[in-house]
Amino acid sequence: PQTIRLSDYRPPAWRVPQVALDFNLGAESTRVTARLTVERNGKRSEPLVLDGQGLTLVSVKRDGVALDVQPVGETLTIDIPGDSAVIETVVDIAPATNTRLMGLYASGGMLCTQCEAEGFRRITFFPDRPDVLSVYDVKLTADAALYPVLLANGNEVATGQLPDGRHWAQWHDPWPKPSYLFAAVAGNLSPLRDTFVTASGRTVDLAIWVAADDVPRCAHAMAALKTSMRWDEVNYGREYDLDRFNIVAVGDFNFGAMENKGLNIFNSRYILADADTATDADFDAIAAVVAHEYFHNWTGNRITCRDWFQLSLKEGLTVFRDQQFSADQGSAAVRRIDDVRMLRAGQFPEDAGPMAHPIRPDSYIEISNFYTATIYNKGAEVIRMMATLLGPDGFRAGTDLYFDRHDGQAVTTEDFVRSMEDASGVDLAQFRNWYAQAGTPHLDARITHDAAARTAQLHLSQTLAPTPGQPVKPVMQLPLRVALFGGTTGKRLGDERLVSLTEASATIDFDNIDEPPVASLNRGFSAPIIVQSDRSRADLAFLSAHDDDPFARYEALQQLGQATLLDSGDDSDLVAAIGATLNSGLDAAFIAEAVLLPSEAMAGDAMAVVDVDGLHTRREAVRRRIGSDLNAQWWAVYHANNANRYELTPEAKGRRRLRNVALGYLMANDDAEAVATAFKQFETADNMTDRMAALNVLSHSNAPERDAALAAFHARYADNALVLDKWFSVQAMSTRADTPAAVAALMTHPDFSYTNPNRLRALVGAYAANQVRFNAADGSGYRLVADAVLAVDALNPQAAARLVSPLGRWKRFDAARAALMRAELERIVATEGLSKDVFEIASKSLV
Numbered sequence: 001p002q003t004i005r006l007s008d009y010r011p012p013a014w015r016v017p018q019v020a021l022d023f024n025l026g027a028e029s030t031r032v033t034a035r036l037t038v039e040r041n042g043k044r045s046e047p048l049v050l051d052g053q054g055l056t057l058v059s060v061k062r063d064g065v066a067l068d069v070q071p072v073g074e075t076l077t078i079d080i081p082g083d084s085a086v087i088e089t090v091v092d093i094a095p096a097t098n099t100r101l102m103g104l105y106a107s108g109g110m111l112c113t114q115c116e117a118e119g120f121r122r123i124t125f126f127p128d129r130p131d132v133l134s135v136y137d138v139k140l141t142a143d144a145a146l147y148p149v150l151l152a153n154g155n156e157v158a159t160g161q162l163p164d165g166r167h168w169a170q171w172h173d174p175w176p177k178p179s180y181l182f183a184a185v186a187g188n189l190s191p192l193r194d195t196f197v198t199a200s201g202r203t204v205d206l207a208i209w210v211a212a213d214d215v216p217r218c219a220h221a222m223a224a225l226k227t228s229m230r231w232d233e234v235n236y237g238r239e240y241d242l243d244r245f246n247i248v249a250v251g252d253f254n255f256g257a258m259e260n261k262g263l264n265i266f267n268s269r270y271i272l273a274d275a276d277t278a279t280d281a282d283f284d285a286i287a288a289v290v291a292h293e294y295f296h297n298w299t300g301n302r303i304t305c306r307d308w309f310q311l312s313l314k315e316g317l318t319v320f321r322d323q324q325f326s327a328d329q330g331s332a333a334v335r336r337i338d339d340v341r342m343l344r345a346g347q348f349p350e351d352a353g354p355m356a357h358p359i360r361p362d363s364y365i366e367i368s369n370f371y372t373a374t375i376y377n378k379g380a381e382v383i384r385m386m387a388t389l390l391g392p393d394g395f396r397a398g399t400d401l402y403f404d405r406h407d408g409q410a411v412t413t414e415d416f417v418r419s420m421e422d423a424s425g426v427d428l429a430q431f432r433n434w435y436a437q438a439g440t441p442h443l444d445a446r447i448t449h450d451a452a453a454r455t456a457q458l459h460l461s462q463t464l465a466p467t468p469g470q471p472v473k474p475v476m477q478l479p480l481r482v483a484l485f486g487g488t489t490g491k492r493l494g495d496e497r498l499v500s501l502t503e504a505s506a507t508i509d510f511d512n513i514d515e516p517p518v519a520s521l522n523r524g525f526s527a528p529i530i531v532q533s534d535r536s537r538a539d540l541a542f543l544s545a546h547d548d549d550p551f552a553r554y555e556a557l558q559q560l561g562q563a564t565l566l567d568s569g570d571d572s573d574l575v576a577a578i579g580a581t582l583n584s585g586l587d588a589a590f591i592a593e594a595v596l597l598p599s600e601a602m603a604g605d606a607m608a609v610v611d612v613d614g615l616h617t618r619r620e621a622v623r624r625r626i627g628s629d630l631n632a633q634w635w636a637v638y639h640a641n642n643a644n645r646y647e648l649t650p651e652a653k654g655r656r657r658l659r660n661v662a663l664g665y666l667m668a669n670d671d672a673e674a675v676a677t678a679f680k681q682f683e684t685a686d687n688m689t690d691r692m693a694a695l696n697v698l699s700h701s702n703a704p705e706r707d708a709a710l711a712a713f714h715a716r717y718a719d720n721a722l723v724l725d726k727w728f729s730v731q732a733m734s735t736r737a738d739t740p741a742a743v744a745a746l747m748t749h750p751d752f753s754y755t756n757p758n759r760l761r762a763l764v765g766a767y768a769a770n771q772v773r774f775n776a777a778d779g780s781g782y783r784l785v786a787d788a789v790l791a792v793d794a795l796n797p798q799a800a801a802r803l804v805s806p807l808g809r810w811k812r813f814d815a816a817r818a819a820l821m822r823a824e825l826e827r828i829v830a831t832e833g834l835s836k837d838v839f840e841i842a843s844k845s846l847v
């Protein structure tokens with residue numbers, strides 16, 4: 001397969017200011033007639049080259065005259081003598097057999113589209129690239145009984161009935177957009193409706209479209225939509241720009257959701273929620289994804305990407321915006337902890353592995369493989385660092401200038417950075433390395449104290465290891481929030497400082513330091529880096545009790561936990577620090593996160609070679625010790641946070657979380673009272689958070705209540721696909737030794753399906769994240785995942801490719817496991833007819 005390079009970018013030879021699409025819809029066969037008004041872009045003499053994939057071409061006309069042309073491979077080339085023309089193509093497509101879920105496909109009786117990044121070419125012939133912006137007129141015609149609702153981007157301008165039982169709707173989107181933002185839906189759907197009055201007083205009709213039974217489960221998503229619309233007006237000065245905003249939820253969807261202009265299409269897991277079926281984490285994720293897609297209306301749609309190498313222009317910025325939004329809705333500290341946990345779990349391993357790429361990559365084989373934690377989550381960290389360096393006013397001036405300057409354009413990350421610089425006067429020359437460099441910088445920090453001179457010196461030095469294709473690294477600019485605490489008084493010594501480290505090493509001086517200081521470093525996780533310091537276990541325990549930055553306080557306890565997992569020594573200081581945190585009187589949601597041990601994956605990332613079994617044994621032993629030494633405290637926490645009535649407030653969510661963390665520690669020793677308590681909670685819970693938490697702790701247990709709970713859960717939710725996903729996941733993530741066999745059996749369960757991406761991720765994706773059981777020494781986990789990759793690749797390459805990366809981590813493991821993982825990667829690469837999606841990840845993983 002061909003490698004696409006950023007350095008080969010050229011502007012399009014033809015522009016397409018107008019598009020008229022006419023869909024004659026049917027699940028088995030849909031006819032698409034497209035009329036493109038094309039104009040030569042400058043003086044280039046090239047023909048018009050249109051992309052098309054899997055289309056059956058019926059006819060082509062140029063200015064009304066039939067042409068005798070045929071596609072070659074995946075392009076259709078049309079000669080145009082003058083500087084403009086109207087090109088009309090007619091094609092047939094087959095939604096019902098479209099298992100890739102790209103282009104127009106069928107899901108649960110409805111027809112819907114997914115175009116980003118390159119799905120529009122599976123609907124019609126088109127220059128399917130983000131720098132071609134067009135105004136769309138779309139007519140949808142379909143059977144009125146099967147598809148009573150017909151939706152497309154923008155505003156509905158006309159509808160009508162046909163004598164044969166079919167009907168039609170005509171939609172117009174006044175905002176020029178790239179083809180990846182096109183959307184259409186036909187289905188038997190019911191709306192939850194609402195309205196929103198914008199800052200300038202326009203009323204917007206809002207609707208969330210789902211199956212009739214699901215309408216009551218849309219209220220939370222609707223509330224989140226309205227909150228995010230207001231939030232974007234207040235915080236970024238961005239108002240919605242159409243009279244309608246539609247959201248459709250579908251059961252078969254390759255990722256979370258899609259920001260199509262005025263017609264967002266969502267994976268139903270990010271829309272549907274009620275107390276009985278969704279956990280607190282689900283509710284939070286729904287609000288975050290609804291906000292994210294809404295925020296794309298400005299960061300992505302009004303200003304879009306010039307080419308797909310610029311993907312982080314819209315994704316990093318929009319993730320940053322949704323993180324800020326979520327931080328404003330509840331505990332900002334806990335939200336930051338979640339964001340960093342996700343970055344460390346998903347992005348740091350990527351940055352340290354074979355697929356490491358900068359947030360602005362230089363090349364790709366398949367763009368779908370680059371919707372990564374690096375582009376999204378590290379991309380958001382890069383925006384956050386600029387916000388830190390510019391300060392709130394400078395950053396807002398920067399985004400204002402960006403919206404002003406580039407509205408209606410398809411631009412680059414460089415355009416964004418220049419707006420930031422021009423508006424604030426801050427020089428970001430060195431900072432730009434963050435866009436071009438892969439890898440996670442390491443920072444070494446040591447503190448020295450001169451008691452006589454009453455000064456302290458913080459010695460900092462940074463390194464960035466080579467990554468594939470980038471053997472030599474430049475010095476990065478690291479914005480570091482630091483503070484010192486007095487080791488005797490426990491008080492902060494002076495103000496927090498923002499240090500901008502621009503050299504390989506530097507010493508920062510502090511005056512008036514009268515007691516031995518302990519350094520609080522990278523507070524708020526101000527830079528997405530790995531910090532190594534000479535702080536002792538006592539220093540970390542001290543910070544976990546005294547640091548006044550909540551993230552740093554959490555981090556101190558996590559680092560103490562990490563140190564405990566990595567050495568076999570005494571763990572009583574950790575137990576004491578956790579006990580003290582439980583008694584700190586801090587917010588329950590914060591305590592719940594702080595007292596959790598780092599995951600096995602997190603601890604493994606810090607080892608030269610991951611010791612799969614040793615780490616599991618050690619972590620379980622530490623957990624049992626925390627569970628038994630603090631037994632009385634855990635019971636007290638468990639009972640003190642027992643609500644008698646379910647509420648969805650931040651306080652109630654925090655109490656549920658802490659109570660369920662306590663239940664986890666109580667279950668660490670599998671004692672009878674804890675098992676009985678968990679089972680009772682499972683049976684009597686009035687909400688999914690508590691029911692699922694109980695099922696989760698039971699899933700690791702050998703008690704008979706475990707199987708009883710799993711059976712009851714399945715029976716209760718047999719008709720709810722989203723809840724059944726949880727039933728699959730909880731078994732795939734069990735630490736029990738029989739999990740590999742259990743997962744193999746679940747692969748043949750009647751409710752398992754290779755074609756539904758949620759179900760696939762719930763079972764196979766969850767299993768691949770179960771460090772101790774996926775990495776079973778006999779290689780059975782690797783074989784199971786590789787078999788799944790090959791089975792799914794024939795149906796849905798994007799979904800298959802996502803499952804390959806766990807195998808690509810072989811360098812991190814012992815020689816025996818590495819050989820087994822490589823053997824599976826080799827088997828995948830040798831398979832005939834492999835998609836380029838899977839080929840790219842598997843072949844790069846072998847290097």
Ligand code: B3K
Nearest residue numbers: 116117257258259368371
């Ligand atoms: N922009 C979409 C992602 C599309 C993924 C294509 N492979 C969702 C989002 O980031 O909002």
Ligand code: ZN
Nearest residue numbers: 292296315318
């Ligand atoms: Zn996005």
